[in-house]
Amino acid sequence: MELSYQDSTRTLGRLPLLASSPLPPTRLRPVGVSRLGGVFCFDPFELYRAGYLTSPNMLVLGEIGRGKSAFVKTLLVREHAPTTSILILDPKGEYTVAATSLGAQRLGLAEGAGLDPFAGVDASPRTLAGVLVSIFGVLYDRSPLPLEYQLLQEVTTQLISDPRSITLTHLVDLVDSGSIGAHADREEARLRRELRAQLTRLIDGDLAGVFAVDGASVALGERVVVDLRSLVDRRLTAFAISCLLRARIAQFARSELSAGFVVVDEAWSVLQHADSVREMRDLFKLARSYGASVVAVTHRLSDLDAEAAELVKDVETRVIFRQPREEVAPLAGAVGLSATMGETLVSLAKGEALWCIGTHQFLVTHRILDGEGDLVDTDRAMRG
Numbered sequence: 001m002e003l004s005y006q007d008s009t010r011t012l013g014r015l016p017l018l019a020s021s022p023l024p025p026t027r028l029r030p031v032g033v034s035r036l037g038g039v040f041c042f043d044p045f046e047l048y049r050a051g052y053l054t055s056p057n058m059l060v061l062g063e064i065g066r067g068k069s070a071f072v073k074t075l076l077v078r079e080h081a082p083t084t085s086i087l088i089l090d091p092k093g094e095y096t097v098a099a100t101s102l103g104a105q106r107l108g109l110a111e112g113a114g115l116d117p118f119a120g121v122d123a124s125p126r127t128l129a130g131v132l133v134s135i136f137g138v139l140y141d142r143s144p145l146p147l148e149y150q151l152l153q154e155v156t157t158q159l160i161s162d163p164r165s166i167t168l169t170h171l172v173d174l175v176d177s178g179s180i181g182a183h184a185d186r187e188e189a190r191l192r193r194e195l196r197a198q199l200t201r202l203i204d205g206d207l208a209g210v211f212a213v214d215g216a217s218v219a220l221g222e223r224v225v226v227d228l229r230s231l232v233d234r235r236l237t238a239f240a241i242s243c244l245l246r247a248r249i250a251q252f253a254r255s256e257l258s259a260g261f262v263v264v265d266e267a268w269s270v271l272q273h274a275d276s277v278r279e280m281r282d283l284f285k286l287a288r289s290y291g292a293s294v295v296a297v298t299h300r301l302s303d304l305d306a307e308a309a310e311l312v313k314d315v316e317t318r319v320i321f322r323q324p325r326e327e328v329a330p331l332a333g334a335v336g337l338s339a340t341m342g343e344t345l346v347s348l349a350k351g352e353a354l355w356c357i358g359t360h361q362f363l364v365t366h367r368i369l370d371g372e373g374d375l376v377d378t379d380r381a382m383r384g
Helices: 009-014 044-049 068-077 096-102 125-140 146-161 168-175 186-199 234-253 274-290 306-314 325-335 339-347
Strands: 030-034 039-041 058-061 085-090 105-108 223-227 260-264 292-298 317-320 352-357 360-366
Touching (some): 030 068, 058 068, 068 260, 068 292, 096 223, 125 146, 125 234, 234 274, 274 292, 325 339, 339 352
Parallel strands (some): 085 223, 105 223, 260 292
Antiparallel strands (some): 030 360
16 A cells, blocks of 8 residues: 555554564654564664664764754654653754744753853863863854963863853853963963953853853753754854753753753764864763764765764664765665665655664655644745
8 A cells, every 4th residue: 555655543553563573673653664564663762762762872874955954843742751851953944833842941042041161061171171272263263272272271270270160251251361370471461351352252242142141041951942043153063962962961960851862964064173073972982871862964974074073883773765876875874774675775865764763774655644734834935
């Protein structure tokens, strides 16, 4: 029986779970129909508990318009446990309807108290210095030179030894030439003045409103969709996402949240930046202990640099929608596909995907069910 992409929940419900089909051992979160027969269901938490998965993380790949975001949205709303925590990082602002369906808070940066750039930072000089270097990169669009890096190290030492909480205002005060070393030479003083001027952009300049100034940052609740459209600078977007991921890691570490999803849509736009890659790697590796499933959504493997592509090794579940022919060979090598299966990726229709779960592979036709049309509609603006 041939079923369309726009199938109904009643039709999907009548399809049996065939014992002969090598389907994942769960009936939770129906996704679509396996080409071998049966309703394909996927719940990373249930499958991890059953020992079918050793890692709950997912990588979703596919060309534009092939159904990546629709799949992720429907996976989230077809849940059985409304207490599941959800954080969605949304660079294109396409999850507004999903936020309502999920009962999630919608957070638009520069609309409220702002993010705490130091959230989740421990007392380690190396960790704090890394955050300062990231802030420097956002402001200067380059890495610090040796003397500039030395200055950031001095500021790091001052921040750790000072009893006050670490805030942007506190940071600016310490960078001020009179606050660090009374015998600074002329070049050091110039670097301090320049860095101070750059930092004030985050407080009352062109970048104001994105980050908390005096520690009064926005709180990330159990379910949050962060709309990142207002951040037109990709470097700023990447740093904001690294701050959000770090804050979420800290919440999981403090046992403030239930198990849940962390979704990074359009991951290609941020995983070309070292700070975002670092936070993603930490979360990927710690996902099991925190009860989190990290879902990274991007177009193709070649969108990621070599360091970011290494994250694929920490992802046991890859959902691959149609790929251009030039991507097939490197992708097949990365995920262990045969030549025949790799060739299949070129001809997948909209809504069809190859699922690679460890050594298991499934061709799945995803389904949009009754009542989910508005949830997955990303062409509303084009239709006027």
